[in-house]
Amino acid sequence: MTTPLLASTRRVFELTLGQMLWARRTTLLALAAAAPVLLALVTRLTLSAGSAVVQINGRQIGSEAVFNTAMTLLYLRFIVPAIGVFYGTSLIADEVEDRTITYLFVRPIPRGAIVLGKYLAYVLCVTAVVVPSAAVVFVVMVPFPDMAPLFGSFVRGLGVLALGLAAYGAVFLWAGTLFRRPLVGGLVFVFGWEQLAAVLPGYVGRLTIAHYLQADTISVAVLLAATVAALWLAMRTIERREYLLER
């Protein structure tokens, strides 16, 4: 008898959370989360001092617009995909590369639990850092009287961030079960293909995750479907694949 999927998933989840705290990538995550906050603070202080104004095409723009721009350009186009690639690809591939996956494979658990446990730890870890970071940027950038009317779209924006982290993480976790070194391919996908597809005419843009995270084309259903499909494929791959650990 194997340990049930949920119980096994919980154990792998706990183990992975501990590992993530010590991973080198955590430094990257902390930097990624801190950079927009610092940027927001600098912008806020500059605007308050009246020494400069943010202008686009000669028009002065408000702090709300600056916040929205930060959400789109910094978080959705850079931080979320970058974290998805760096963390997602590492979840399984690093264990294979480090040859520690053996210790998980020789336990009476469904291999799929390794995928699920690691994925849930990833989602919790990165969401717990990125979402508060965006919240702080909001508080810093948007004047207090403007917060109430913008609160709905702010919460929606945080939800989109969480969905993006979930979708990118799942897709690149799957890549990590397939390839020994998936990081380069992942970077090419998010910073090459996704950027290129965004400017190509027609339906090509729909073959990206970024397309479904944009305000005008957002689709929660597609993002959730992509996440579930990628997780299912990752579980199926790890159940069936032999991992030859190089010396």
Next chain:
Amino acid sequence: MIVSTDHLSKWYGQVSGLNDVTIAVPRGVTGLLGPNGAGKSTFMKLVTGQLRPSAGTLRVFDEPIWGNPSQYRRLGFCPEQDAFYEHMTGRDWVQALAGLHGMDDAAAAAAATRALATVDLLDVADRKIGGYSKGMRQRVKLAQAMVHDPELLVLDEPLSGMDPLMRRRTIRLIRQWADGGKSVIVSSHVLHEIEAMTATIVLMHNGRIVAEGDVHQIRALIDAHPHRVSIRAADPRALAKRLLVDDDVSSFRFEGDALLVETGNPDSFYSRLTEIAASGDAGSIEEVTSPDDNLQAVFSYLVKQ
């Protein structure tokens, strides 16, 4: 029989890792002996369900093991690779892996403590694995393999890198494990290590089983070839001086902080080395390894027969 194979083969692309192996491994301790590349690790990875057979059948406890994780309740595996979650303490690591056997937190903690005590690691259990010596790392690997009290232990080169005293303790531990009615499949490329654990051996070479049965039959062949040992010690010169007192050392040379010794009588030599390590007269002995070229010579000879 605890493990049985029928025309079992494993290929890595065009390369053969194991070739048409038919064997029945009995209960008790069975030693797999062969030089590097003989197919020992491939056989162990197949037996532990990490690899899927390319051809033939493999049964562990009379059931297939590939894609059958419930088998791991009865089986523990100590891999050869020196790979760990370095930031974790020995206790946390073994306990976390015990938890994957369905134990609750208290049971996993108790099982981890028991396993770490068995391998004499309790005193450093709360230190990070990254700070462990090679011998401690080998032992914590053993602890994770036995934490769920399996019926079968599969140990891939478990004595590699251990100092003489720890080798002796680990050999005793493996024998005691088997005395409790359990089984062990253990690999090594050093005959005297296997011989100290069991008389039942399987000789492997180039992915095939060359011979199986009683160890004494090949003893004479092995002894006919000089045996080379590399010893990493705090004071190699003092150690060389002590070793040269007896005539079981035919030659030696220094290589950095290691002493390379050639002996025609491995039994006597290892026994003396353990005594010297225990006395501490020649400083600490950190690691003893045996290159497998001496065994390779014997296998080449056997294959030619």
